[in-house]
Amino acid sequence: MSDRPAPDPPARLTRWEQRTEVPLFAAGLLFLTGYAVRVLAPRDAEPWHDIALILVWSTWLLFLVDYATRLHLSGLGARFVPVRWLDTLVLLLPLLRPLRMVQVYLAVQRRRDRPRLNLYARVMAYAGLTAVLLGFAASLAVYHLERAAPGASIRTFGDxxxxxxxxxxxxxxxxxxxxxxxxxVVAAGLMAGGLALLGAVTGSFSSWLIQVFTREDEKRPPERD
Amino acid sequence: MSDRPAPDPPARLTRWEQRTEVPLFAAGLLFLTGYAVRVLAPRDAEPWHDIALILVWSTWLLFLVDYATRLHLSGLGARFVPVRWLDTLVLLLPLLRPLRMVQVYLAVQRRRDRPRLNLYARVMAYAGLTAVLLGFAASLAVYHLERAAPGASIRTFGDxxxxxxxxxxxxxxxxxxxxxxxxxVVAAGLMAGGLALLGAVTGSFSSWLIQVFTREDEKRPPERD
Amino acid sequence: MSDRPAPDPPARLTRWEQRTEVPLFAAGLLFLTGYAVRVLAPRDAEPWHDIALILVWSTWLLFLVDYATRLHLSGLGARFVPVRWLDTLVLLLPLLRPLRMVQVYLAVQRRRDRPRLNLYARVMAYAGLTAVLLGFAASLAVYHLERAAPGASIRTFGDxxxxxxxxxxxxxxxxxxxxxxxxxVVAAGLMAGGLALLGAVTGSFSSWLIQVFTREDEKRPPERD
Amino acid sequence: MSDRPAPDPPARLTRWEQRTEVPLFAAGLLFLTGYAVRVLAPRDAEPWHDIALILVWSTWLLFLVDYATRLHLSGLGARFVPVRWLDTLVLLLPLLRPLRMVQVYLAVQRRRDRPRLNLYARVMAYAGLTAVLLGFAASLAVYHLERAAPGASIRTFGDxxxxxxxxxxxxxxxxxxxxxxxxxVVAAGLMAGGLALLGAVTGSFSSWLIQVFTREDEKRPPERD
Structure with missing residues (x-):
């Protein structure tokens, strides 16, 4: 967020990131699936619990390898950690991994040369998707932590x-x-992170609505009838 | 919401839409009335329940015919569905039909050559009216779904x-x-849809207030007294 | 809120409004005091209840006379009602009378030739003060309506x-x-009216904060030290 | 918040404020620590309670001396109180003292000649940090006031x-x-003060997100592929 834009990443790093985009997208899906299975599967579904655990740890290992490779390729050394703070956060709290999925989704959409969405729609799509993923991850984590607590009001995943x-x-x-x-603690994180995202969605929607009405004004000739 | 504005609809479609505006407005009112009667009438008011049911289904059939006609006239084929996504959503969830009523209301107001409201007032009117209709539809649906549930806290339409x-x-x-x-599920839809609309109302009101105060500044000569 | 600004009021109306400003300010205070006494005084404080009731009705009569005079002086006839919609609303729901007090307060401040507050500060002062008065009026009305209700959770004015x-x-x-x-019903009115005002306060504060930081940037010479 | 910017403070005042910055930062930390210890330490930790009380009062005396000195040096006389309203508020409600800490933090960061954060990031940092400190101070005060109340739902500092x-x-x-x-009363203050700050954070985040997407648009050449 500094005024000077971050230096352009070296070509090798860009190539690496383009090549690993699709495999990491699949790994991200596997991680989330693994965690969801581990939390949501009934306790006696024995093989599934172990498979999910292996899935979660092996995909996380993959993320670690990817992070280390990019740190090395960037040539930034330790400065990589603050400059790419979102990637770092995602590595430490792997349930936030879905946040990177959003970037991948946007990149895929860009590649297909679709007619591009306008500014507000992209902000809405980005922030809305991130908010949904954050909410899903927080639901899983809170259900995981609360279901066995005495006096809990959250007893099912639906709750x-x-x-x-x-x-x-x-x-x-x-x-x-x-x-x-x-x-x-998870709830406080969801509030802090999610509200800002929801605020961005609401703000963009409001701006877009004003834009639509302004454009309509310009299209219509001066009132006569 | 794409950058390139949707292609102008062919003249036949425009003519159809202008002619069906008033009948569909009446049908929209009938649909909402029918659903409201079906939900709110006491259970033993036998004839009314059946009449309301017939009303709901026949008006929905009308909406379906209108949608099919417009799809045909537009010459867009299957592209009609995403381009006119609001109309499509309204067909599938007929309780959102009131959303189209707002457009009709704005069109009627436009035709009468009233002194036009300014930008913020129109955004406020559009978003506020949509929010009220959304809230009314959600109230009906939630009352319908909850009234017989064990342990429900919503027991009357007032609740x-x-x-x-x-x-x-x-x-x-x-x-x-x-x-x-x-x-x-209905509640989550109301939150997601309604909050953005309410955000637009609040944002427009805030912008309008700032505009009023700015104009007042310009009117007054430099302070002397 | 129309695009064309409302026609300038005739000179006689302006003179009337300037002359009645201070007496009506006093009457507004008396009305609110009277209503507050009627609601908050203990039931056996007999003389006070009657005095408060007389106060409330006589000040309201004063407002009615003022409204009729201004309607007559404006030369607008029935159009006065929608053009001055805020005054009309205030006449029908006299508890909203405080809203006019804010205008008087701003006018008084203007006359004293104080160094004027900037745009955001005035929006914040106007909207914040209106929100406080609205909240106070709603507190009184809700306490009045709820205190004797069976199963009420609002039992004291503090609540x-x-x-x-x-x-x-x-x-x-x-x-x-x-x-x-x-x-x-009162609560729904407070939500609808008050949230927009609070939104204006929050929005202005946010804009003001950004302005302060921008100005600070301009003041400081390009970083050297 | 007046239109005319406050007159530049005299050089002596500026020098005083630069010199007392670091000691007052330490005193602010001590005050908060003292209050936190007094509230959070178990009742029978006798020596600590007295030490904390002495700490709180002696640091407050320091703040009073600093305020009086600055009032004298400013040459503004009684006008110092409204012009520096934040400092005055902080003196009367010493738990708001942390608010000044934020200014010190920003000043320290400025001195180190770090690459400066952009406008939105600074607003977010300032408002977010202030909100966190306000929330912490309110938590302490509310826990202090509520823990012994009959029927309280806030029984631990965690609550x-x-x-x-x-x-x-x-x-x-x-x-x-x-x-x-x-x-x-403390809760109402937290709502009033904190919501505006949170609104500023959310608003800045939303503006920043839109800026990021706009910049991305400019970087990319017109779509071809």
Whole structure:
């Protein structure tokens, strides 16, 4: 976010990132699937739990290898960590991995030479998709942390998803809310991260609506009839 | 929302849309009335329930015929579905039909050659009216889905309308909240759709207030007294 | 809110409004005081209840006379009602009378030739003050309507003020919420009116903060040290 | 917030403020630490309670001396109080002292000649940091006021911090909420002050996101592929 734009990455790094885009997209999907299976599968579905665990750890290892390679190729040394802070955060909290998926989705769309969405629509798509993924990840994590807690109001994944909806939109009914320490930490993260994203969606929608009405004004000749 | 504006519709389609405007406005009112009667009438008001059901289905058939005709006249073929995505959504979820009513209302107002509202006022009118209709439709649907659920906190249509107010404004007291799966799905839709609209109203109001104060500055000569 | 600004009021109307400014300000204060006493005084404080009632009705009569005079002086006839819609609303719902007080306050401040506040500060002052008055009026009305209701969670004026704070800021804890029909109608009005005002305050504050930081950038010479 | 910028402070005042920056930063930290210890330490940790109390009062005395000196050096006399309203507020409500810390933090960062953050990032950093400090101070104060109240839902500092998160983001679950008069006054202050700050963060984030997407548009050559 500095005023001077980050230096252009070297060509090798760009090539690496273009080549690993599709495999990492698949790995991201596998990681999320693995975590979801581990959290949502019934406890006695024994083989699935182990498979999911292996999936989660092996994809995370893949992310680690990718991060290390990019750090090396960038030639930035330790400065890579703050400059690419989103990538770093995603490595440490792998449930935020889906955030990178959004970038990949946008890149794929760009490559297909689709008629490009306008500015507001892209901000809305980016922020909305990120908010949905963040909400899904938080639902999984909170359900994981809360389901066995005494006195919990979040007892099923449905409750957890409902709680995430009410939290992201700041409605906050309070019929379902985390009661454990770690559940509340995840919830605070969801509030902090998600509200800004939702704010961006709402702001873009409002700007877009004003743009639509302005354009309509310009199209119509001066009122006569 | 693409950068290139949608191609201008052919003259036949425009003519069709101008002619069907008033009948479809009446049909939209009938549909909403029919659904409201079906949901709100006491269970033993036998003839009314059946009449309302017939009304709902026959008006929906009308919407289907109108949609098919416009798809044919547009000459776009299957591209009609994404280009006119709002019309398509309205056909599939007929309770969102009121959204088209807003367009009709604006068209009627335009035809009467009233002194036009300024930009912010039109955005506020459009978004506010859409939000009210969305809230009313969601109130009906949630009351329909919740009233017989065990442990429901929404037991009367008054509760449901109160819940919709508190949800649309993101206040979310939690004294009334849906407990069934489908009630919560409708609620999530109301949050997602309604908040953006309310955000547009609030944003426009704020911009309009700043405009009013700026204009006042320009009117007054430099302070002397 | 039309594009063409409302026609300038005739000189007689302007003179009338300038002369009645201070007396009506006093009457507005008396009305609010009278209503507050009627609602907040203990039931057995007999003389005060009657005095407050007389105060409320006589000041309202004053407002009616003022409105009729201005309607006559404006030369607009029935068009006065929509053009001065805020004045009309204030006449019908006299508890919204405080809204005019804000205009008077701004006019008084203007006359004293104080160094004028900048645009954002004036929007914040106007919207913030209106929101506070709206919240106070709604607290009084809701306390009036709810205190005797069975199963009410708003039992004291303190509860009512606390509920108004939580509602205006959209926090909505739900520990206090109206349960009667009319209490909920007032609450819905407070949500609809107050949130837009609060949105204006927040939006102006955000714009002002950005302005402050921009100015600071311009003041400082290009970084050297 | 007046249109005419405040007159430049005299050189002596500027020198005083530059010299006292670091000691006052340390004093601010000590004050907050002292208050936190006094509130959070168990009741029987006798020596610590007294030490914390002495710390709190002696640092506040320091703030008072600093304020008086600056008032004297400014040559503004009584006009110092409204012109430097933030400093005055901070003196009267010493728990808001952290707000000055933010200015110091920004000044320190400036001195180090770091590559400066852009406008939105600085607004986000300033408002976000202020919101966090405000939330922390309010958590401490509310926990202090509520922990012994009968029927309180805030019983531990964890509850209080959780309540502050839910309040600042306007989620407002209502599972924890102040019940005492002074607790509610602090809560109303947190809502009023904190929401505007959070609004500034959200607004800046939204503007920054739009800027990022706009820049990306400019970088890419006109679509061809």
């Amino acid at each position: 957890s998803a409902w709680w995430a909806c009410a939290t992201l939109t700041t409605v906050g009914y309070g019929d379902a809310a985390p009661v454990t320490f770690w559940g509340r | 449901s309308a109160w819940w919709a107010c508190a949800t649309l404004t993101t206040v979310g007291y939690g004294d009334a909240a849906p407990v069934t799966f489908w009630g919560r | 009512s003020a606390w509920w108004a704070c939580a509602t205006l800021t959209t926090v909505g804890y739900g520990d206090a919420a109206p349960v009667t029909f009319w209490g909920r | 209080s911090a959780w309540w502050a998160c839910a309040t600042l983001t306007t989620v407002g679950y209502g599972d924890a909420a102040p019940v005492t008069f002074w607790g509610r």
